[in-house]
Amino acid sequence: MAASSHTATDLDIVNVTKRFGSHAAVDDVTFSVAPGEFFSILGPSGCGKTTLMRMIAGFEHPTSGDIRIRSKSMIGVPANRRPVNMVFQSLALFPMMSVGENVAYGLTCRGVSRAEAEERAGRMLERVGLKGFGERRVTALSGGQRQRVAIARCLVLEPTLVLLDEPLGALDLKLREHMKIELKQLQGTFNTTFAYITHDQSEALVMSDRIAVMNQGRFEQVGSPRELYHSPATPFVASFVGETNRWQGQAASASNGAVAVRLSSGAVVQGQGSGAAQALAFVRPEAVALAQDQSSLANLPNRFEGRVSAVLFDGAASSLLIDTAGFAEPVRAVLPQAGPLAGIEVGAPIHVGWTADAMKVFAA
Amino acid sequence: MIAKPAQSLTLFLLLAPALLWLGLLIVLPHVEILILSFSERVAPRVYAFGFGNYLEFFTEPLYWRTFARTAFMSILVTALTLVLAFPIALYIARVAQGRLKAMLLLLCLLPFWVSELVRTLGWMILLRETGVISYALRAVGLASQPVELLYNDGAVILGLVYGGLLFMIVPLANALESLEPAVVEAGYDLGGSRWTVLRRIVIPHAMPGIVAGCIIVFMLTVGNFATPVLLGGKNGLWFTEQIYAQFITRFNWPQGAAFGMLLLLLSSAIVWLGLRLTGQSLGTTLKQA
The missing domain is CATH 3.40.50.300 (P-loop containing nucleotide triphosphate hydrolases)
Incomplete structure (x- = not known):
């Protein structure tokens, strides 16, 4: 200033x-x-x-x-x-x-x-x-x-x-x-x-x-x-501005801005940010990639398999809640209104993934 | 269809107290007084229809002068009451909060727990020659001999304003309370001075309350009897005294009845004029009171 x-x-x-x-x-x-x-x-x-x-x-x-x-x-x-x-x-x-x-x-x-x-x-x-x-x-x-x-x-x-x-x-x-x-x-x-x-x-x-x-x-x-x-x-700011997924955990290892976070619920995710002992990890729903098979997400460092627990239809702002092993709360992802996933139903198996850049990690 | 007679009976029974009240206590006596006012005494105990009682009012200067004086003084009292009550109401409505607000309204109400007569006697104790104020003036050396503060117009006005204050404050405070604080702030924000905000925003908003308060105070003042008689003495010259004198002292009921009708006409005419001048309707005004 x-x-x-x-x-x-x-x-x-x-x-x-x-x-x-x-x-x-x-x-x-x-x-x-x-x-x-x-x-x-x-x-x-x-x-x-x-x-x-x-x-x-x-x-x-x-x-x-x-x-x-x-x-x-x-x-x-x-x-x-x-x-x-x-x-x-x-x-x-x-x-x-x-x-x-x-x-x-x-x-x-x-x-x-x-x-x-x-x-x-x-x-x-x-x-x-x-x-x-x-x-x-x-x-x-x-x-x-x-x-x-x-x-x-x-x-x-x-x-x-x-x-x-x-x-x-x-x-x-x-x-x-x-x-x-x-x-x-x-x-x-x-x-x-x-x-x-x-x-x-x-x-x-x-x-x-x-x-x-x-x-x-x-x-x-x-x-x-x-x-x-x-x-x-x-x-x-991460949680107040825009929709976001938010998980709590401990930073396992940090080097050059890249942080691995072990969530309290078990999963290990790769993100960017500060590596304090207690950490919060955020990822935007639109940054979560969805696929029906694992191979198309092969190049993403964060890859998980889950099951659709809810379809929140809201036109262009529709999203999915996906129960994923190792996460205490379901992963929220934007549901594209075109393509093979448009008609997905509750209970369907699905693969989710995101880049390390998309995941922001903060000291809690 | 069958329920109809029963329904109208219920309605009638519900309205009956109000109708009886209006009919027996207000309409009937006034009709009686109206008829009485048109009867002239032509010979002992012989009465005939005529306008003599009304003619008497216009030919005898004491009557119509007292009448004009009552009207003028009542308007003055109403205006003074408004000027005094406005800042008080503004404070109660906009500054005071919670308990303080209730307390202040209670304080305004408190004098009304004793009768008007006792309140007026209280003023007499303060104002008379041997009274508190006269004594205090002598004690501090501002007067060398007892001062008579009673029996003049000032004392009458003081007593009447005092008696009218509450009836002005309540409708004013009601009207001012409904003014949104942001509207007043907007008035300042757009560059208005205190005076501009008061003149262009606060007063126009409070207008129904102002008119309601003025009508009530004016009516109470014009029809007041005890205060002008006790505080004004022989110099009181209030029109209600003339009516009292005709009915009780002179035992001239038709003349008193004519004066009563004239007072009713006067107060109605002034209220109507007041409503016309301020552009208010009786309906919105009554809602405020």
Whole structure:
């Protein structure tokens, strides 16, 4: 993070800590967000991500550390004077105002004349695809439309940074999928910096340029969605981001990053990582190769024979659970929807295998 | 089909107490008073239909001036009560939590455990020439002789505001409690000052509660008798005193009945005007109270 003094950044969080009594909700967090970036903070509920966001917005004050927006410290600056606007989890549209008044509200607060504020609000509504909705009551809008009003209300102020606090949480699945894409596109067209917090790893992976995975007040790892998914830095990231198989065991031998792990249930697997005595081994379901005979998996260091215990059909995300000798829990593998295995039934014998690279090993 | 008569009987029995209450205690006396107000005494013990009682009100300045004064003072009392109650309700609804909230509401309720008469006498003990405040003023040297704080408009307004406060705080606190905290935060986040958030978000949201509280306090104030009489004395000049005087002192029931009808018309007209001016409907307002 030392580079932040050379390259321009929109947001710098420097050693920020927030304590409630003796509990540190946010514990010495440092990161920077570049202009135009879509930055997500991903973590389970209670990890401190909402507290962190509320400190950036100005509703909470850090116990120690500094929050800088475009290199200007925000300590002591009240929420209504920060160049930051927030899309709330509940959206928090003003029910006593029309759609147009909601969008014009921030402008009139800045002293823009009523006529100009109305005109700019109208143009903003047009850009988010709500042309002609200005006179409507906010209660008369659908979930997706309300979402767009909440974002338009922020973007019309041309803020340095838009904060989004799980704004898709209240939407149904279909609309949520649609809004993910729409949000990403909106962010692209307005070229505004977005800081997005969520507990939904799919939202973070789909939309973000960079993601910070947060756990118990600390950042576990900051990186691009691909980095987090393919090279998790900690066991928490490995199990929280994406689906994964997770086994416990002891590292038997380690050399040059290659580790052999003897699982508590008996099997020995080959992986990559650190060779501590107590180890956790992770492998992604899509990295598990399936075959009906052993010969096609001959070149894989991890080869096992098992029996299908469950078929979890979910379209393209279908998977198999395979009871395998030497594993305490069944191996999860992605089930291809084409090819000889597409129609496989419970109880069928099957061979599984994966490369040593695909298996990440961490000290437990 | 067979169940129908039984059903309507059940419905009738269920409604009966309410209908009896309304009919016997409210509608019937008012009809009686209305009829009474149109009877004029033409000779001893001889009465005829006429508008004389109402004409008397407009021709005698004391009557209509007292009437206008009552209306004006009641509006003033309602406005003062609103201004005083709003911050209290805001605190109870938005700042106080759990036990403290219940405690504060109880504190507002506590004075109502004694009768209005006793409460007003309490104010008299504080305000009279030989009372607590007069004594305290002399003790600290702010006054050289006993100060009479009773029997003026200020004392009447004080007593009426005190009596109305609870009825304003409860509907206001109810209305303010339903305001989502995130909406207020959004108001600040988008650049609003405290004043802007109050004016454009908090007050519009609380409007049904404000109107409900104002109607209740206004009605109670206009129709109050004990407080203006005891705290205002001869200077009280409340319209209810005129009604009392006609019925009890002058024994002129038709005149008293006409005054009663006029007071009913006045309070209804002002409430209607208030609803029109604030753009609220009676339905949403009643839900809040």
